[in-house]
Amino acid sequence: MTEWKPISLSELYNQIQKTEADLNGELWNFWQLIKTEPTKWTEKDYGDEGGGFWVVAICGTKVIWYNDIEDGFNISDYKIYGQIEGYYCNQDELSWAVTRLFDLVKFGGDVIGQAGPPQNLT
Template sequence: MIHSTENDLHGDFLNFWDLIRIDPEKWVEEEYGNEGGGFWVVALIGRKVIYYNDIEEGFNISNYTIYGTIDDYVCNQDDLQCAMMNLFGLITFGGRIIGQAGPPVNL
């Protein structure tokens, strides 16, 4: 899934991915992650991670406070490119995921 996504990325999105991606690491998530020994984190920036949720079979963005521990469980079932672009949107569109309800974003 990771290699397939990387092949589809270009320009700013590929540069962004190259900056945030890490070799996949299993991280702890205490609500639902114990069953499979955690979830695979594939990217991080600041206090945000992108991880693969094998229960829901999708990628998600969550916060982390302690390296190695995902703070909150999310089950969006996004593909990696969607999760990466949402994280990019959090940075470039004022802290809101693209398509998320809320006040207008001033660009």
């Protein structure tokens, strides 16, 4: 069994660039407003092993971040800059997370389609 290791910044940039090539119209404009230089943020439950998770976008009190344990993007709240408030284990493409957050901003409501923390950790 191979040992888990966090995603490298260059691998993360590759995923971001693939998504940027596919976004257009309102989603492209929205992404341009919310994207940020990837920065490692802490997450109290599962983020210690990899030194935190890469946050790639900030919108109000929400962040889009990459969960390299589950290999997917998630949306979480934050109250303190640099600290992700909720752990999620979605295996979403970045474009899906951008679309969900855009819909939340445009139509209001909760973030739909979020998976919770893993139920069976040993």
